[in-house]
Amino acid sequence: CENHRVPEAGYTICERREGIVPKVLRPILERRAWLKGRIKAHDCGLCLPRPSRGNADCGIPLTLPSPRKGEGTTFIPSPLGGEGGGEGDKREIYSRKQTALKWMLVTCFGYLGYRNARFGRIEAHEAVTAFGREKLLQAKEICEEEGFELLHAITDSLWIRKKGLNEEEILKLCQRISEATGVTMSLEGIYRWVAFLPSKGNRESPVANRYFGLFNNGKIKARGLAFRRSDVPPLIQEAQVRMLDILKTTKDAGDYRLKVTEILNLLLEYNLMLKDGQTKQENLAIAKRISREPNAYKVDSLTALAAQQLEDTGIPIRPGEKVKYVIKDAESKDKAERVRPFPLVGPDDTYDVKKYQEMLIKATEEVLIHFGYDTKRLKEMIAIYSTSLPSREKSRVSVD
Structure with a gap:
């Protein structure tokens, strides 16, 4: 199949027959697509039919940030948004099932490159990543041709922005990318603002797998933050979740900055809990x-x-x-x-108060790093207030 050359790899694949791997994965993809459709139907109050064979939605979630007030006004409900009421249990079941299938697919991809895999082959693993890169680059180029600015891209996601965007324009963009790549493009939502955390090795370089942002519907989406990691204690997770909850009413960076004092007060509150031994x-x-x-x-x-x-x-x-x-x-x-x-x-x-304080400070830094509150500055602030404020009632901070 000379016409089916793998990008960058120098070898070809055959599409005249279906191998054992796609035969196994196809029903998983279709089942997951159906489950995701049920979640969307639940959130939108619709009744969607089961997709036909071969119509699996393994698409790219497209997130369109609106960093400045007034630049973005449309929103399409996220598959993970909405409230269930009496149907909440069903929605949760659908969500967990599709997540389980997702990890089955991720595992299959990884196993494809495992040297001892019975049905694996490193060339197949390389081909998957090569096609993925090509389609991501195609999507990026189409976005730029349509006048959008690319903020970030990773694996299957794009973050783009454009002044004065509207819903019709976004949907046309999704359709064009879907037709060009053969991968279904879906719009996850529009952010009021989004913050990408800096790389640990280079503070000037943001990373795409650690971020948080506020959708137009008031829901926070976060990836790679402390509250999502199992190696972070529940107390620290709770503190960070409360800090993020404070930001749910903000509209832009200016509003965000006005909430810094409130977030710092939460830091002092939880720091005092640790020092006073009030934590289970x-x-x-x-x-x-x-x-x-x-x-x-x-x-x-x-x-x-x-x-x-x-x-x-x-x-x-x-x-x-x-x-x-x-x-x-x-x-x-x-x-x-x-x-x-x-x-x-x-x-x-x-327990080691100092160690847990360090975790608390790190979690706070993730939320406030863009306003100059790094680990060093937060430690200095805690040291000052710990020595000058003897009681819980006085544990309040104000910032300029």
């Missing part, structure tokens, strides 16, 4: 997955020490399982006192 141990639990047998670790990381404690007490823990623990004293010379895993945590066990 389960709210300080860190959950991390181990990648090897507990005693096979050569470095005494906190996770390795927690797993070893479980094994030493006769509680089996295997690679791939998660271990939950509380940091007692990360700098202790006695390794056994650095962490305490669940269910071995006792009522008299203390």
